[in-house]
Amino acid sequence: MSTEITTDVVVIGAGPCGLFAAFELGLLDLKCHFIDILDRPGGQCAELYPEKPIYDIPGFPVITGQQLTDNLMAQISPFAPEFHFNRMVNSIEKQADGSFRLETDADEIFHTKVVVIAAGGGSFQPKRPPVENIEAFENKSVFYSVRKMDDFRDQDVVIVGGGDSALDWTLNLQPIVRSLTLVHRRDAFKAAPASVNKMKELVMEGKINFLLGQIGKLDGENGQINHVHLITDAGDLSVPATRLLPFFGLTMKLGPVADWGLELNDNTIKVDTEKFETSVPGIFAIGDINYYPGKLKLILSGFHEAALMAQAAKAIVSPGERVVFQYTTSSTKLQKKLGVA
Amino acid sequence: MIIHVTDQQGENHALEGLEGWRVMEVIRDWGLDIKAECGGALSCATCHVYVDKDWLDVVGAPSDEEEDMLDSVGDVRSNSRLSCQILCSDALDGLKVTLAASASKD
Numbered sequence: 001m002s003t004e005i006t007t008d009v010v011v012i013g014a015g016p017c018g019l020f021a022a023f024e025l026g027l028l029d030l031k032c033h034f035i036d037i038l039d040r041p042g043g044q045c046a047e048l049y050p051e052k053p054i055y056d057i058p059g060f061p062v063i064t065g066q067q068l069t070d071n072l073m074a075q076i077s078p079f080a081p082e083f084h085f086n087r088m089v090n091s092i093e094k095q096a097d098g099s100f101r102l103e104t105d106a107d108e109i110f111h112t113k114v115v116v117i118a119a120g121g122g123s124f125q126p127k128r129p130p131v132e133n134i135e136a137f138e139n140k141s142v143f144y145s146v147r148k149m150d151d152f153r154d155q156d157v158v159i160v161g162g163g164d165s166a167l168d169w170t171l172n173l174q175p176i177v178r179s180l181t182l183v184h185r186r187d188a189f190k191a192a193p194a195s196v197n198k199m200k201e202l203v204m205e206g207k208i209n210f211l212l213g214q215i216g217k218l219d220g221e222n223g224q225i226n227h228v229h230l231i232t233d234a235g236d237l238s239v240p241a242t243r244l245l246p247f248f249g250l251t252m253k254l255g256p257v258a259d260w261g262l263e264l265n266d267n268t269i270k271v272d273t274e275k276f277e278t279s280v281p282g283i284f285a286i287g288d289i290n291y292y293p294g295k296l297k298l299i300l301s302g303f304h305e306a307a308l309m310a311q312a313a314k315a316i317v318s319p320g321e322r323v324v325f326q327y328t329t330s331s332t333k334l335q336k337k338l339g340v341a
Numbered sequence: 342m343i344i345h346v347t348d349q350q351g352e353n354h355a356l357e358g359l360e361g362w363r364v365m366e367v368i369r370d371w372g373l374d375i376k377a378e379c380g381g382a383l384s385c386a387t388c389h390v391y392v393d394k395d396w397l398d399v400v401g402a403p404s405d406e407e408e409d410m411l412d413s414v415g416d417v418r419s420n421s422r423l424s425c426q427i428l429c430s431d432a433l434d435g436l437k438v439t440l441a442a443s444a445s446k447d
Contacts, residue, residue, distance in 0.1 A: 048379045048384040049384040052382045052383075121378055127413060127443075129415030129443075130441075130443050160415070161412065162412045163413075185412065186408070186412075188408070190409050214416070248414060249385075249413040251378065
């Protein structure tokens, strides 16, 4: 049975702009639920560059993506937003009363008055290697993650990549597969050295194969591969395979957002610059995913957009209520909400 | 300075570059099909290009960190570079690169 959740605001995307939106919305007494495809908050800051220094956050001469995420999480903690990780919003439907019904791929239904899309460049999806016709085999014999180990039992498995995912699954799947070939373009690995050493031991023991190369072409029919053709320095090579696991990391795709009936501009959502509302009243878009004349994809711009969006969201959730603009430095009311007064 | 870029469809473009800009930024600014999703932070490989053989020595080899990032694309060749790591300078006037399929937005 689906889980049903009712709230004021659903924020799609827990990157820096989405997180800060919970602060601005919280000051106005609006309750937030976050939905994010990653397994932790931070969005691009956490996934793409947690250790990279950022130099253009006002008030911080230098801060890393992870530090910024941690600070934002601390900043919004008084408002206790709720997080739903590892899921994607599949659909948004406007209801007769003006509210929205959202469905996720984790069988949840959210009833909310306001939707804030803060999804950056879209949702993170596994990178598809540029191999002709690979789509035809996906989810049948080509997988980008291991959901059920049993799908790989007694199979001839080819794993591609040199990072932790590739090495971890090489080690984990080896005991149950019929054969396993690890393919990587060079003899150097980003993965943890301990895993690399274990993998090399397995190669020495003849339990797995390691080949230097890249995927060229896939053979098979009806979604079932039977051979993986590799391009290697020593020429082309064909490896019998019934399962392929390419691990090339994640990339951002607009995903289902494109099907929600919002006016788009290229791969971004059109908004106005007063409320940052989309072409559907009640659905807002902030941060890298929105578009308006003069738009700059900067975290600081997303923060500004969050503040203005929150005012408009308040007017939807509490129609007719007079909102007095206040500063956190002087308002005891706001300070009480923050737990500092 | 001019950079010659061949796009994924094989079309050639002569783009004006400015000293100090990254080649990725020039390609993006001219609206060619380059995802460059991390914006030049050397945290993805979606600005992947092949450097023309005649220019390899001038451009130089990728750093270790850049080699690591190249692991995340499936179409690496011996002349692969990330265009965010190539800085425009007079020495590179006339540089020729080809956009890799893995740099495409889709």
